[in-house]
Amino acid sequence: MTVSAAPADEAVRPEPRLGRSWHIVLPLLCYLAVGAAMIVYTQSAPLDGIERGSLNLPYIFGRTWEHIQLVFYSTVLVLLVALPLGILLTRGVMRRATPFVLALVNLGQATPAVGLVVLLAVVFQIGFWTAVAALFAYSLLPTLRNTMVGLQQVDWRLIDAGRGIGMSAARVLFKVELPMAAPVILSGIRTTLVLNVGTASIAAFIGAGGLGDLITTGVSTQRNLVLVTGCVLIAVLALIIDWVGGLAQRVLAPKGLS
Amino acid sequence: MADQSTTGVPIELRKVTKAFPGGGEPAVRELDLNIPAGEIVVLVGPSGCGKTTTMRMINRLIEPTSGDIVIDGRSSHDIDPDRLRRNIGYVIQQAGLFPHMTVAANIAQVPRMLGWDRARIAERVDELLTLVGLDPQVYRDTFPRRLSGGQQQRVGVARALAADPPVLLMDEPFGALDPISRERLQDELLGLQDDLAKTIVFVTHDIDEALKIGDHIAIMKAPGHIVQYATPAEILTNPADDYVEQFLGAGSSMRLLRLTKVGDIEVDQVPYTSEDADAAEVLAEIERDGRGYALITDGMRRPLRWVGAEHLQGIEGPVGSAGDPITGTLGHRMTLQDALEALLNADTDVVPVVGRRRAYAGALSLSTVQNAIQAIKTRERERRLHRNEPGAGG
Numbered sequence: 001m002t003v004s005a006a007p008a009d010e011a012v013r014p015e016p017r018l019g020r021s022w023h024i025v026l027p028l029l030c031y032l033a034v035g036a037a038m039i040v041y042t043q044s045a046p047l048d049g050i051e052r053g054s055l056n057l058p059y060i061f062g063r064t065w066e067h068i069q070l071v072f073y074s075t076v077l078v079l080l081v082a083l084p085l086g087i088l089l090t091r092g093v094m095r096r097a098t099p100f101v102l103a104l105v106n107l108g109q110a111t112p113a114v115g116l117v118v119l120l121a122v123v124f125q126i127g128f129w130t131a132v133a134a135l136f137a138y139s140l141l142p143t144l145r146n147t148m149v150g151l152q153q154v155d156w157r158l159i160d161a162g163r164g165i166g167m168s169a170a171r172v173l174f175k176v177e178l179p180m181a182a183p184v185i186l187s188g189i190r191t192t193l194v195l196n197v198g199t200a201s202i203a204a205f206i207g208a209g210g211l212g213d214l215i216t217t218g219v220s221t222q223r224n225l226v227l228v229t230g231c232v233l234i235a236v237l238a239l240i241i242d243w244v245g246g247l248a249q250r251v252l253a254p255k256g257l258s
Numbered sequence: 259m260a261d262q263s264t265t266g267v268p269i270e271l272r273k274v275t276k277a278f279p280g281g282g283e284p285a286v287r288e289l290d291l292n293i294p295a296g297e298i299v300v301l302v303g304p305s306g307c308g309k310t311t312t313m314r315m316i317n318r319l320i321e322p323t324s325g326d327i328v329i330d331g332r333s334s335h336d337i338d339p340d341r342l343r344r345n346i347g348y349v350i351q352q353a354g355l356f357p358h359m360t361v362a363a364n365i366a367q368v369p370r371m372l373g374w375d376r377a378r379i380a381e382r383v384d385e386l387l388t389l390v391g392l393d394p395q396v397y398r399d400t401f402p403r404r405l406s407g408g409q410q411q412r413v414g415v416a417r418a419l420a421a422d423p424p425v426l427l428m429d430e431p432f433g434a435l436d437p438i439s440r441e442r443l444q445d446e447l448l449g450l451q452d453d454l455a456k457t458i459v460f461v462t463h464d465i466d467e468a469l470k471i472g473d474h475i476a477i478m479k480a481p482g483h484i485v486q487y488a489t490p491a492e493i494l495t496n497p498a499d500d501y502v503e504q505f506l507g508a509g510s511s512m513r514l515l516r517l518t519k520v521g522d523i524e525v526d527q528v529p530y531t532s533e534d535a536d537a538a539e540v541l542a543e544i545e546r547d548g549r550g551y552a553l554i555t556d557g558m559r560r561p562l563r564w565v566g567a568e569h570l571q572g573i574e575g576p577v578g579s580a581g582d583p584i585t586g587t588l589g590h591r592m593t594l595q596d597a598l599e600a601l602l603n604a605d606t607d608v609v610p611v612v613g614r615r616r617a618y619a620g621a622l623s624l625s626t627v628q629n630a631i632q633a634i635k636t637r638e639r640e641r642r643l644h645r646n647e648p649g650a651g652g
Contacts, residue, residue, distance in 0.1 A: 161354030164319055164427075165368050165417065166344030175367075179358045254358035256401030
């Protein structure tokens with residue numbers, strides 16, 4: 001049996017690795033530069049008392065940290081619920097429940113975010129965890145749907161091949177289905193993350209903190225600089241988190257697919 | 259790998275029925291099938307005839323509704339499905355390789371599940387890649403996407419053979435390949451099978467593939483039953499009914515040429531003699547024979563030259579080196595199709611046929627082959643007439 005030379009040549013070419021090139025970090029540096037420039041400007045510009053109250057460094061960093069925490073906890077919650085639920089809804093008889101669950105989750109996303117936050121605050125109480133719960137309800141859909149879609153679109157022949165060579169259903173799930181669905185699932189998680197960064201600004205309405213505080217203060221006291229600083233920092237945070245998500249997608253996606 | 263590889267085991271399907279929920283005709287109905295150890299049995303039929311369902315019941319990817327499948331004396335029902343499948347190689351169309359795993363990782367799946375140690379697995383992977391004709395150095399760490407269809411299919415076969423199972427199930431494994439790769443992989447599979455002697459259940463809808471690689475062929479018809487289970491030659495010469503005949507389609511005689519060996523038909527006998535023979539006597543023999551030529555052979559009766567009457571005119575004593583050297587011979591194990599090909603390309607109208615040790619066994623010309631085909635046709639026509647007689651059913 002002879003092996004033709006052409007495919008062999010192609011075969012020895014190494015898989016494209018995650019580039020060592022600096023291009024990858026370029027966007028991050030740009031985002032950081034914009035954020036830093038914004039902060040430096042607020043520190044050097046002449047401020048009145050109200051502005052100084054919102055634009056001092058400890059306050060800005062405190063709000064930023066709160067914002068990150070809101071995003072972090074709500075996203076972790078989404079992962080804890082959406083991944084198992086998504087897997088469950090693509091197994092056997094559970095498939096029948098899919099439309100109902102999706103309708104429910106859709107409801108969470110379709111409700112205006114502000115309304116949802118306020119509603120939850122009325123039902124429960126004002127505070128950080130209520131905001132996290134609202135963010136969770138609001139951003140569950142992308143991850144859940146992508147988990148399901150990602151798993152559903154795995155070529156059934158691969159699952160068949162897996163079962164056919166003696167893999168258990170669980171082994172097929174972890175060794176074949178989840179790795180194959182990973183790119184789609186990861187992009188869902190990335191959407192959830194970015195959605196959460198934006199929506200977390202609303203947490204300020206129910207006293208949960210975050211960079212939304214700068215916006216509400218800016219609006220209510222008619223201090224545009226405070227308002228703009230809040231907006232720019234939220235945007236920069238969203239872009240950075242999206243960048244991290246993109247990086248994770250590249251690192252975690254299985255090799256050999258594209 | 260063990261010194262001796264595991265050879266095939268017999269499989270027996272006993273009154274196996276599969277009815278899918280939702281009613282309608284059962285996909286497979288009370289099917290009996292004896293698959294002898296170490297043979298390639300091909301399930302062939304149009305789509306929807308239940309051939310794939312039948313095959314998938316053997317490794318319990320589909321559970322039979324009723325009936326029993328006995329593998330090497332044990333009912334498959336008594337074996338845990340996952341364990342059962344680790345002992346049955348499984349090859350599907352487009353190989354079903356996991357695209358996110360390297361070639362080596364793909365092949366290593368079953369040995370890993372069986373708990374082999376790393377060194378043994380690595381050794382086995384290289385051994386299998388070599389067996390299916392892929393250089394381990396080049397292909398071990400490649401991803402399937404970078405392989406051609408044929409190479410992927412080879413890796414698929416290697417993966418199926420990884421734990422040296424006695425049984426191999428192949429579901430249209432070469433269906434997606436171009437004709438040339440398909441031919442080659444079929445030949446390679448037959449070559450492998452010569453050494454491995456696994457029990458192979460092979461599903462295809464391509465009757466030519468079935469005839470080529472099957473030791474036995476089960477022709478299936480919807481809903482899920484076997485119309486004829488026989489050797490390829492028997493199916494070609496004696497199709498069970500019109501359905502089989504229809505399924506064989508046109509070109510049945512051409513296929514017969516592929517299955518019939520030169521030694522199976524009556525070859526011409528031409529006068530032959532040694533170099534020492536007296537020229538005048540040979541000339542007389544040629545004239546008596548009427549063909550106008552004779553074959554000169556060496557001491558081992560191997561054909562050397564053709565001599566015609568014109569070569570022998572005026573030669574006194576032995577024939578010696580008179581005549582035209584022969585340019586080619588036909589082996590008696592050649593298929594008629596190959597023989598026909600050789601005849602069409604030959605310089606002479608008649609080509610000697612040689613048997614064992616290349617000794618003269620006869621001669622073949624296009625008209626002889628034509629007569630043989632004619633005989634086959636006549637036989638077929640008679641059989642058809644016979645079948646259409648009253649009482650034999652329409």
